[in-house]
Amino acid sequence: MKTSKKTIENEARRDFLKQSSVLSALVLSPEKAIKDPNWDEKIAAPFEKVPLKLEINGVKHTLNVEPRTTLLDLLREQLHLTGTKKGCDYGQCGACTVHSDGQRINSCLTLAVTEEGKKITTIEGLAKGDTLHPMQEAFVKHDGFQCGYCTPGQIMSAVACIREGHANSEDEIREYMSGNICRCGAYPNIVDAIMDVKKGGQTV
Amino acid sequence: MKAFQYVRANTAKSALEALAKDPSAQFIAGGTNLVDLMKRGVTAPDKLIDISRLPLNKIEKVANGVRIGAMSLNSQVADDKLILEKWPLLAQALNAGASAQLRNKATVGGNMLQRTRCGYFYDTEMPCNKRQPGTGCGAKEGYNRMHAIFGTSEHCIAVHPSDMCVALVALDAAVVVQGPKGERTIPFTEFHRLPGDRPEKDNTLGKDELIVAVTLPDSPYTQHAHYLKVRDRASYAFALVSVAAALELEGKTIKSARLAMGGVAHKPWRLQEVEKALVGKTVSEATFQQAAQQAMAGARAFEYNAFKLKLAPNTIVEALKMAAGLTA
Numbered sequence A: 001m002k003t004s005k006k007t008i009e010n011e012a013r014r015d016f017l018k019q020s021s022v023l024s025a026l027v028l029s030p031e032k033a034i035k036d037p038n039w040d041e042k043i044a045a046p047f048e049k050v051p052l053k054l055e056i057n058g059v060k061h062t063l064n065v066e067p068r069t070t071l072l073d074l075l076r077e078q079l080h081l082t083g084t085k086k087g088c089d090y091g092q093c094g095a096c097t098v099h100s101d102g103q104r105i106n107s108c109l110t111l112a113v114t115e116e117g118k119k120i121t122t123i124e125g126l127a128k129g130d131t132l133h134p135m136q137e138a139f140v141k142h143d144g145f146q147c148g149y150c151t152p153g154q155i156m157s158a159v160a161c162i163r164e165g166h167a168n169s170e171d172e173i174r175e176y177m178s179g180n181i182c183r184c185g186a187y188p189n190i191v192d193a194i195m196d197v198k199k200g201g202q203t204v
Numbered sequence B: 001m002k003a004f005q006y007v008r009a010n011t012a013k014s015a016l017e018a019l020a021k022d023p024s025a026q027f028i029a030g031g032t033n034l035v036d037l038m039k040r041g042v043t044a045p046d047k048l049i050d051i052s053r054l055p056l057n058k059i060e061k062v063a064n065g066v067r068i069g070a071m072s073l074n075s076q077v078a079d080d081k082l083i084l085e086k087w088p089l090l091a092q093a094l095n096a097g098a099s100a101q102l103r104n105k106a107t108v109g110g111n112m113l114q115r116t117r118c119g120y121f122y123d124t125e126m127p128c129n130k131r132q133p134g135t136g137c138g139a140k141e142g143y144n145r146m147h148a149i150f151g152t153s154e155h156c157i158a159v160h161p162s163d164m165c166v167a168l169v170a171l172d173a174a175v176v177v178q179g180p181k182g183e184r185t186i187p188f189t190e191f192h193r194l195p196g197d198r199p200e201k202d203n204t205l206g207k208d209e210l211i212v213a214v215t216l217p218d219s220p221y222t223q224h225a226h227y228l229k230v231r232d233r234a235s236y237a238f239a240l241v242s243v244a245a246a247l248e249l250e251g252k253t254i255k256s257a258r259l260a261m262g263g264v265a266h267k268p269w270r271l272q273e274v275e276k277a278l279v280g281k282t283v284s285e286a287t288f289q290q291a292a293q294q295a296m297a298g299a300r301a302f303e304y305n306a307f308k309l310k311l312a313p314n315t316i317v318e319a320l321k322m323a324a325g326l327t328a
């Protein structure tokens, strides 16, 4: 069956990503954190969770989070919405872009608690059932990706870019999409996709 | 990230009270700088006081100017009709900073208080007098390509990374702050400070104070204003050098000028002497070359940032030309 094969492929891919992120976590985990004399205490301290109400992709959630949990980690680790990607974790790449009350933000630099009561939309919330969002379709049509890692962030950002009224020319799109880095360099096709949706005049 | 307590304030008064109770607490507004620094262990507050919901996000026309609430978002200010019409230099500078996503979170107050991007400040393994007073300055003899050429001290040679602040200092802004003793107003030129022997102190805000607003006086710089930012890539990078240039013209004669630089000092670098010298002159490449030369008096470079001694005057000339409408 076609769908099940896809699922398996997806899972294999996720395992691979998991492994590779563990590897990079090992490589990147700063030695200083391990050497830090306060480190044990930090791990041992009782972490009080605070209640948090959020609407995510139209579903209301009542959650408990540690204040230090970022919106990105909440989405990925607690809610298993892994469409939103962690690229840099420091606001430098845009892979983690989501909408908060309709505005695009970097979820990696956002503490989840500060979003209390807000409506969050992630890439999983863009399609209507089996119908792709026009921006998703345009990315497929224009080959707006290679590896696809930056794509959820690009698409969320692109939708916001049009809604904000900052997609009136290729130059303007390039400037207002500069917060989304693509290591594969799919930029020309991404700009084409956004121009196409903008010209098509659909509501995004 | 170290665990911390979290409280949300709904009024400026309750935010200040929470701070008074726990002086080691820190305010969090957009969090785009603070969360970054906390993740890296550069700062580790025990308590955060969330001020992002304070009702201080209005951009209001007031007598002789505008009052911008400290919680106004960078994107909100950059897209504001009144700002675009009357203070376009500010909108340009804001749009030159960070990314659309970051500007949707970053607040005016937070932007002013963002810390330096000096790599040694960020790396907790390295000496840095700003992060840990008395440990020395890693940058002075180190990789100092991004660093200052004006107003440095033997203790710190970092730059203030904000774009917005360069426009604000040029436009004669003032900062309204609230503390336990009430409200006071600080001229923008005196808000940020030079490092001297206290590089850990970026500005003159009291530890017990909250920024509530920034005010701008009415300005004649609506037509001839340009913010020019030079960086390592076309967008989404900090300035190597930036220039805010604004001219009030009568025909080809300069009636008044405003000029400030970013990426060159520990504070947004206003050039009042150069502004005065421009008054009465005719707009021309030669006039602007002279201004640029005057602006560079006293500049001093370090091993890797000597290129700024050329880049800065060139950027001044280009920015003034663009402000004046003299295209190359």
Ligand SMILES: Cc1cc2nc3c(=O)[nH]c(=O)nc-3n(C[C@H](O)[C@H](O)[C@H](O)COP(=O)(O)OP(=O)(O)OC[C@H]3O[C@@H](n4cnc5c(N)ncnc54)[C@H](O)[C@@H]3O)c2cc1C
Pocket: A090, A091, A092, B026, B027, B028, B029, B030, B031, B032, B033, B034, B035, B036, B051, B070, B071, B096, B097, B098, B099, B102, B105, B106, B107, B108, B109, B110, B111, B112, B113, B114, B161, B162, B163, B164, B209, B210, B211, B212, B236, B237, B238, B239
């Ligand atoms: C990848 C990246 C690129 C960037 N590029 C640029 C750039 O090119 N140009 C540029 O100018 N900036 C740039 N920035 C920085 C960005 O502009 C700042 O992070 C932002 O303006 C900080 O605002 P905030 O509201 O998020 O502050 P926060 O992170 O919430 O706070 C910063 C500091 O200010 C204090 N604070 C905040 N508000 C108040 C207040 N009202 N009163 C008293 N204290 C307060 C906080 O306690 C904290 O210490 C970049 C940031 C990132 C992550």
Ligand code: SF4
Pocket: B116, B118, B119, B120, B121, B127, B128, B129, B130, B131, B136, B137, B138, B139, B140, B155, B156, B157, B158, B199
């Ligand atoms: S320049 Fe300033 S911030 Fe950078 S290492 Fe030296 S003291 Fe620290």
Ligand code: FES
Pocket: A085, A086, A087, A088, A089, A090, A091, A092, A093, A094, A095, A096, A097, A106, A107, A108, A109
């Ligand atoms: S993961 Fe958030 S910007 Fe890179």
Ligand code: FES
Pocket: A144, A145, A146, A147, A148, A149, A150, A151, A181, A182, A183, A184, A185, A186
């Ligand atoms: S498609 Fe690979 S990073 Fe953009």
